[in-house]
Amino acid sequence: MSATRTEPRESAMEPPEPTGKTRAARHVTVVRELGVVAVLVLLVAVTFATNSRFLSEQSVRDLLLGAAILVVLAAGQTLVIITRNVDLSVGSLVGLIAFGTGKLLVEYPGAPLVVAISVGMLAGAAFGALNGALVALAKVPALVITLGTLYIYRSIDHLWASGQQINAADMPPGFLDFGRSAGVLGIPWLAWIALVVVIIASFALHSFRSGRELYAIGSDPDAARLSGIPIGRRVFAVFAINGALAGLAGVLYAARYGTLDATVGTGLELEVVAAVVIGGVAIFGGSGTVYGAAVGAILLTTIDSALPVLHVDPFWQLAFVGLLILAAIGLDRLLSVRLTKRMKGRSAHAV
Amino acid sequence: MPSDAGSIAAARRSVLRSVAGSWDFVLLVILAAVLFGAIGWIDNFAETITVTFLLLDVIPIALMATALTLVIVTGEIDLSVASILGLTSAVLGQLWLSGFPLEIAIALCVLLGAVLGAVNGLFVAGLGLPSLAVTIGTLALYRGLAYVVLGDRAVADFPFEWTTRAISTIGDTGIPVAVLPVIGLALLFGVTLHATPIGRALYAIGNNADTARFSGISVSWTKFWTFVASGVMSSLAGIFWTFRYASARADNGLGLELAVVAAVLLGGVSIFGGRGNLIGVLAAVVLLATLQRTLQLASATDEVLNLVIGSLLILSVVVPNVVQMLRQRIRPTVLEGPTP
Amino acid sequence: MATRAAGDSNTTPILALHDVHKAFGAIRALRGVDLELFAGEAHGLVGENGAGKSTLVKSLAGADRPDEGVVLLDGEPVELAGPAAARDAGIAVIYQEPTLFPDLSVAENIFMGRQPLKRLRRIDTREMHRRCAALFARLGVSLDPQRPARGLSIADQQLVEIAKALSFDARVLIMDEPTAALSGAEVDRLFTVVRGLCESGAAVLFVSHRLDEVFALCQRITVLRDGAWVSTDATSDVSPDDLIRRMVGREVSTLYPKQPTQPGDPVLDVRGLSRTGVFDDVSFSVRRGEIVALAGLVGAGRSEVVRAVFGVDRYDAGSVLVDGKRLPPGRPAAAMRAGLALVPEDRRQQGLVMELSVERNTNLTRRWDLSRLGLLNRRRERSSAQEWTSRLRVKSAGVTAAVSTLSGGNQQKVVLAKWLATRPQVLIVDEPTRGIDVGTKAEVHRLLSELAGEGVAVLMVSSELPEVLGMADRVLVMHEGRLTRELDADATDDEAVMYAATGHSEGDR
Amino acid sequence: GGGTTRGDDEGPGDTQDSVGEADPNAEIQEGLHISFLPKQINNPYFTVADGGGEQAVGELAGEYEEVGPSEASASSQVSYINTLTQQGVDAIVTSANDPNAICGALDQARSAGAVVVTYDSDTDPACRDLFVNQATAEGIAKIQIELISEQIGGSGQIAILSATPNATNQNAWIDLMKQELEKPEYADIELVEVAYGNDDDEDSFQETQGLLSSYPDLAGIISPTTVGIAAAARYLSGSDYKGKVALTGLGTPNQMREFVKDGTVESFALWDPEALGYLAAYAAAALASGQINGEAGQTFEAGDLGEYTIGDGGVVVLGPPTVFDRDNIDDFDF
Numbered sequence A: 001m002s003a004t005r006t007e008p009r010e011s012a013m014e015p016p017e018p019t020g021k022t023r024a025a026r027h028v029t030v031v032r033e034l035g036v037v038a039v040l041v042l043l044v045a046v047t048f049a050t051n052s053r054f055l056s057e058q059s060v061r062d063l064l065l066g067a068a069i070l071v072v073l074a075a076g077q078t079l080v081i082i083t084r085n086v087d088l089s090v091g092s093l094v095g096l097i098a099f100g101t102g103k104l105l106v107e108y109p110g111a112p113l114v115v116a117i118s119v120g121m122l123a124g125a126a127f128g129a130l131n132g133a134l135v136a137l138a139k140v141p142a143l144v145i146t147l148g149t150l151y152i153y154r155s156i157d158h159l160w161a162s163g164q165q166i167n168a169a170d171m172p173p174g175f176l177d178f179g180r181s182a183g184v185l186g187i188p189w190l191a192w193i194a195l196v197v198v199i200i201a202s203f204a205l206h207s208f209r210s211g212r213e214l215y216a217i218g219s220d221p222d223a224a225r226l227s228g229i230p231i232g233r234r235v236f237a238v239f240a241i242n243g244a245l246a247g248l249a250g251v252l253y254a255a256r257y258g259t260l261d262a263t264v265g266t267g268l269e270l271e272v273v274a275a276v277v278i279g280g281v282a283i284f285g286g287s288g289t290v291y292g293a294a295v296g297a298i299l300l301t302t303i304d305s306a307l308p309v310l311h312v313d314p315f316w317q318l319a320f321v322g323l324l325i326l327a328a329i330g331l332d333r334l335l336s337v338r339l340t341k342r343m344k345g346r347s348a349h350a351v
Numbered sequence B: 001m002p003s004d005a006g007s008i009a010a011a012r013r014s015v016l017r018s019v020a021g022s023w024d025f026v027l028l029v030i031l032a033a034v035l036f037g038a039i040g041w042i043d044n045f046a047e048t049i050t051v052t053f054l055l056l057d058v059i060p061i062a063l064m065a066t067a068l069t070l071v072i073v074t075g076e077i078d079l080s081v082a083s084i085l086g087l088t089s090a091v092l093g094q095l096w097l098s099g100f101p102l103e104i105a106i107a108l109c110v111l112l113g114a115v116l117g118a119v120n121g122l123f124v125a126g127l128g129l130p131s132l133a134v135t136i137g138t139l140a141l142y143r144g145l146a147y148v149v150l151g152d153r154a155v156a157d158f159p160f161e162w163t164t165r166a167i168s169t170i171g172d173t174g175i176p177v178a179v180l181p182v183i184g185l186a187l188l189f190g191v192t193l194h195a196t197p198i199g200r201a202l203y204a205i206g207n208n209a210d211t212a213r214f215s216g217i218s219v220s221w222t223k224f225w226t227f228v229a230s231g232v233m234s235s236l237a238g239i240f241w242t243f244r245y246a247s248a249r250a251d252n253g254l255g256l257e258l259a260v261v262a263a264v265l266l267g268g269v270s271i272f273g274g275r276g277n278l279i280g281v282l283a284a285v286v287l288l289a290t291l292q293r294t295l296q297l298a299s300a301t302d303e304v305l306n307l308v309i310g311s312l313l314i315l316s317v318v319v320p321n322v323v324q325m326l327r328q329r330i331r332p333t334v335l336e337g338p339t340p
Numbered sequence C: 001m002a003t004r005a006a007g008d009s010n011t012t013p014i015l016a017l018h019d020v021h022k023a024f025g026a027i028r029a030l031r032g033v034d035l036e037l038f039a040g041e042a043h044g045l046v047g048e049n050g051a052g053k054s055t056l057v058k059s060l061a062g063a064d065r066p067d068e069g070v071v072l073l074d075g076e077p078v079e080l081a082g083p084a085a086a087r088d089a090g091i092a093v094i095y096q097e098p099t100l101f102p103d104l105s106v107a108e109n110i111f112m113g114r115q116p117l118k119r120l121r122r123i124d125t126r127e128m129h130r131r132c133a134a135l136f137a138r139l140g141v142s143l144d145p146q147r148p149a150r151g152l153s154i155a156d157q158q159l160v161e162i163a164k165a166l167s168f169d170a171r172v173l174i175m176d177e178p179t180a181a182l183s184g185a186e187v188d189r190l191f192t193v194v195r196g197l198c199e200s201g202a203a204v205l206f207v208s209h210r211l212d213e214v215f216a217l218c219q220r221i222t223v224l225r226d227g228a229w230v231s232t233d234a235t236s237d238v239s240p241d242d243l244i245r246r247m248v249g250r251e252v253s254t255l256y257p258k259q260p261t262q263p264g265d266p267v268l269d270v271r272g273l274s275r276t277g278v279f280d281d282v283s284f285s286v287r288r289g290e291i292v293a294l295a296g297l298v299g300a301g302r303s304e305v306v307r308a309v310f311g312v313d314r315y316d317a318g319s320v321l322v323d324g325k326r327l328p329p330g331r332p333a334a335a336m337r338a339g340l341a342l343v344p345e346d347r348r349q350q351g352l353v354m355e356l357s358v359e360r361n362t363n364l365t366r367r368w369d370l371s372r373l374g375l376l377n378r379r380r381e382r383s384s385a386q387e388w389t390s391r392l393r394v395k396s397a398g399v400t401a402a403v404s405t406l407s408g409g410n411q412q413k414v415v416l417a418k419w420l421a422t423r424p425q426v427l428i429v430d431e432p433t434r435g436i437d438v439g440t441k442a443e444v445h446r447l448l449s450e451l452a453g454e455g456v457a458v459l460m461v462s463s464e465l466p467e468v469l470g471m472a473d474r475v476l477v478m479h480e481g482r483l484t485r486e487l488d489a490d491a492t493d494d495e496a497v498m499y500a501a502t503g504h505s506e507g508d509r
Numbered sequence D: 001g002g003g004t005t006r007g008d009d010e011g012p013g014d015t016q017d018s019v020g021e022a023d024p025n026a027e028i029q030e031g032l033h034i035s036f037l038p039k040q041i042n043n044p045y046f047t048v049a050d051g052g053g054e055q056a057v058g059e060l061a062g063e064y065e066e067v068g069p070s071e072a073s074a075s076s077q078v079s080y081i082n083t084l085t086q087q088g089v090d091a092i093v094t095s096a097n098d099p100n101a102i103c104g105a106l107d108q109a110r111s112a113g114a115v116v117v118t119y120d121s122d123t124d125p126a127c128r129d130l131f132v133n134q135a136t137a138e139g140i141a142k143i144q145i146e147l148i149s150e151q152i153g154g155s156g157q158i159a160i161l162s163a164t165p166n167a168t169n170q171n172a173w174i175d176l177m178k179q180e181l182e183k184p185e186y187a188d189i190e191l192v193e194v195a196y197g198n199d200d201d202e203d204s205f206q207e208t209q210g211l212l213s214s215y216p217d218l219a220g221i222i223s224p225t226t227v228g229i230a231a232a233a234r235y236l237s238g239s240d241y242k243g244k245v246a247l248t249g250l251g252t253p254n255q256m257r258e259f260v261k262d263g264t265v266e267s268f269a270l271w272d273p274e275a276l277g278y279l280a281a282y283a284a285a286a287l288a289s290g291q292i293n294g295e296a297g298q299t300f301e302a303g304d305l306g307e308y309t310i311g312d313g314g315v316v317v318l319g320p321p322t323v324f325d326r327d328n329i330d331d332f333d334f
């Protein structure tokens, strides 16, 4: 994907008018996240109003547990999308690694947590690296490659699991406990892990040269090549990292749900991409933050658990999810357009 | 973008294109190989009934892929096709229940398809939102509405002549009658894409929307209509689906979108827009269906099929690139337009 | 014919090319070129469009690997693996077309990959912005370092590119037509800076089609023709005419052959056109057979005005009339139907679909005219494309070649072909000869005046005063988004135009 | 079933009897090609059930095969039925994802000479020869209400966590459970909501969360689906509600063992899927060999399970569901 698409892509997205002065420009990015946050707050508020137990310790914990896995995936996907790529194979990858983790722990119930996690992440990294190698070396569109590996990884999962299911009962209780119980400050371990991932990822993106180079690659691959950025290596690395995070997510999934079969994580990829885009990450690369993506992920999971609480007719729930996704990206656009307008006004005086 | 990087990238692309131009040829070769292999080694394959079953499976995918090709050529994507199929099916059932004559119900469903497509188009072309995100949203929304309409019910008692009409064949050729209109539509779209000013505009937009705008092409308007077309074709697929399986229900065609996208991409259409052609897409659709029948008759499981699909997808983009890397030095970069 | 640089003939060149060959498929872009850059010299490189200048630059920059020949750094053969390698060798390059990251801030664009660091190898943003501001000050550019690069005019982009190159404090500075988008003031400032670099011992390679600039800046000038080395002389030993003869390989007739025409009645009428923040209350009219130049400093808003007139940009107030009929705003198609044509400023972004063939590009504006009953006829498409490309003498591997493989100037010709093919009655050209060699330039000018002769109304945005004065019947001068003066071309001189462009009134003279 | 009909039924073709006259003392032929087509392969429940089928086919010296889609959808089942038709198998034993969608294909299969037995989930009776019912819907509804009632002490709010909103079985059972609740002895039990976990572990998990946070006084949950009950149990065991909120329904011992042992679940019910598959295979063989043709009153031998009699509408009932609790759960392994 790196070398193949150039300017027009963006221009297709953004109006050609000058984006203008920075203060405003920075506002845009800030507000991009704020938009989603607003939606999130609103949703929580409404839900809480109708049912106070929605914010009871138990259900907040459930919420965090639910969000953690999606957040981890969103963080990884953000890195990929910023480089103007995308990884659709994460859903299959989560399923595969989750099942593998289950297998591992059934074989060696004694295996310590760190082992499970590092094995999962390594395996994930390997699969991610395969994606990366194909995308970076063969210089072909990531969407096609990862759509391919989506099928391949899933069928490996099916062939491996072939009808058997790993039940929570077979899993070491300690592991399952880690997946459910609260840790420091009553916040679940999974949530802590997700938080750490997000912080590290956005720090790396923001304040290291390699991080900035990812934005450059996504912003204009050919210009990136001419400024001597090792596009191939960066893209490869990004896919490997995303794979590792998908692996982590797989392990977390195994820990939280315990019951594992070949269908785990089916269709997750679209949810992740949705989360990232809702979080204000430009689908065609170059801009966006991990924090935004994380908020997007939290919003999606909150929607899922809020609707039943709001007594939304089960047949309406899916429709609502769709509506809210559209609302989120629509609002995001509205805000940024507003700001571009205001900036123009300013630059009028500034020019 | 600097002229040199541009021209190099373009030289690469151009050769890639001239190979990709022949990619649909490659597909046809593979298809032929699979067919001969199947006829040779798979029992019960060489029967007219195979043709029937195969084409019946092809029709809905072909309908959706045809229109989706136009959308992707302009550089956008529509992931809501399968959900539109489901919603149309649900509505068709509901209308039939509430006593509408089928002719009218069908007309309304096609209209519905147009509207659903228009909604996508409005968000993407009108508000300039990224189509990937928008259609993930409508993917959920439309499927959700399907459940709202029909809930857990399944409408099954469509008149016999309609349900048989959907699967009846031309004499004893084994070719379903329903294939004829599909071929007609495919021709319509093919000509539009490859031999009309509109088609040229689509390719221009897919490659550089700005230049298209500066050349007097109304980019958003054009994109809008591609989405409408996609909606209509998906609704037709939904109608066919309903009658073929004699069952209207909310979860019809659940998750089919990836299969359709896969078919289009496998057909050599560039996900970035601006490149690809319909012959390749249709070849890909038929190839996938044939593979499925063959593997099933060979008592292979779905996993094998998915493995093959996945690998083919990857090959579809890797092979042309490798070929181009080999040719780059040798061959002069004489280029064809996007059309064969 | 080749002579050594005055003086330091004993020293070894910092950077040299020896017998370099480069072919793109059938096209032999470079055929055994030699070039030597000495410390402290500014070296001019001139040649027709497609002569191979940019290709040579790319070879020096490590962006392209030559097929044959060696690059010598301080006399040592080096293998420039890529742009990074060249950069590390102290070679800074300004490419013909800007290479910016639209999503990143101007400062990041300049320091990408070389951002100043603080503890833990973290990027020191404050320091980065400081340095960036310093650079801009040095160039006299008024740009906010934190402003995103998206939306910068070509000129501003070019300035950022220059700042980027300077930020290396490199030993070798290579500039491929850096001034194409700039106007007097910026050019002068750029030259001062470059001269400063030369004095501090850097070598500069300066590619340009503006001979006056080349003579003003360089000590030695190398001429390329059809990818082959023709000559290298000390500036003092050659006259512009010699160079032009060597570049073109033939005598070039007078450059600005505008025949006087009898202007007819007004056809394009712009009334009180305004757009907040960009331009304000712009009114003028253009008559049949008349060439009106829109002059002004870069950033005056000329392109915005013509884009608004053509309908690709919105405008907040005012109206555009053709033949007295009001054009619906924001509808290029309608403008085209009314007989308007716009050759835009940025050929890569707005003029061409780089990935598509010359044919597809040339016909893009005439899709419907070429079709019968909505169906296109291959033969007609082909012949129409061939007709117009040959009329404009486009140099390419054929009408099926992707325009991205054409040289800058030839690309510009394709844009012209594409619009002339619509047989407009009002032709708007924005920087029509940017990055075009003298030969082609003359052709373009002849074309424009021919069209005027045929009664076409021509509106020309240009930053080149000689062109403006040579071609135009009337000169409209813009300053900061406003029409400040209207001058009769015959009765004015470049001074008067510059005064108006810089916002002075007649009195100040 | 969930099928909705409009006025006069013009439904798909009338039953044509592909088996002809039955001959009670016909021998079970050897080498019968019997194919199992579950709702979805790689689904543990069907893996077990079809395991029973395989055993039976083995005993009958037949040829066993399991094919099926990896996603439970009617359309992909149709394409498998088409394939089996082409392969000319003797018997198709299938569990329908949609009562009508696969009818056309089944009719084709039967006119091509195959006998069709449905198990676990029936199709329109017109398009199969025999339906092997795991347990009567009434029986299933009854037992679950009994269990929940005794677990919550006969009064309180309960909710149902079902599979997909249009799962044929579950909906039939839920309707019957509602009728069952009408009875006076259950007057104090209030059914507050039916939630849908889509037979997806995570969804069911979240739906359970939803139920508990929206109904503070919820006393018990019935989940008539193996996926649902397992997920619900796991949620409860990890939450403050463990032991406070009762849970019962249909589940497999292997999935539920942990939670029965740790006291999250007192007791739950299910038929033995293995026996179900086993019986279905025998029925298919009997049909294919012409021993029976699906008419009510006919009888056939089902190996270890003994003799079975065909009821009205061509239905064979496996028997009453088994109730699993702390005492007996270790006797089962599926």
Ligand SMILES: Nc1ncnc2c1ncn2[C@@H]1O[C@H](COP(=O)(O)OP(=O)(O)OP(=O)(O)O)[C@@H](O)[C@H]1O
Residues within 6 Å of the ligand: B003, B004, B006, B007, B008, B011, B333, C024, C025, C027, C028, C029, C047, C048, C049, C050, C051, C052, C053, C054, C055, C056, C096, C404, C405, C406, C407, C408, C409, C410, C435, C436, C437
């Ligand atoms: N990537 C490429 N593929 C094919 N041909 C190319 C490529 N790049 C340049 N060429 C050809 O090489 C020749 C030299 O191109 P180059 O850009 O160096 O000319 P130039 O001197 O820079 O012209 P201009 O003054 O218009 O920029 C031209 O004929 C051009 O068509």
Ligand SMILES: Nc1ncnc2c1ncn2[C@@H]1O[C@H](COP(=O)(O)OP(=O)(O)OP(=O)(O)O)[C@@H](O)[C@H]1O
Residues within 6 Å of the ligand: A018, A019, A020, A021, A343, A344, A347, A348, C151, C152, C153, C154, C155, C156, C181, C277, C278, C296, C297, C298, C299, C300, C301, C302, C303, C304, C305, C345, C463
């Ligand atoms: N809203 C705005 N915010 C910031 N800059 C703006 C805005 N509108 C216009 N500009 C800048 O004002 C200048 C006007 O652009 P334009 O290209 O029309 O100038 P010009 O006179 O055409 O110069 P040239 O065409 O020679 O580049 C450009 O630099 C553009 O980036």
Ligand SMILES: [Mg+2]
Residues within 6 Å of the ligand: C053, C054, C055, C096, C176, C407, C408
């Ligand atoms: Mg050049």
Ligand SMILES: [Mg+2]
Residues within 6 Å of the ligand: C153, C302, C303, C304, C345, C430
């Ligand atoms: Mg301009």
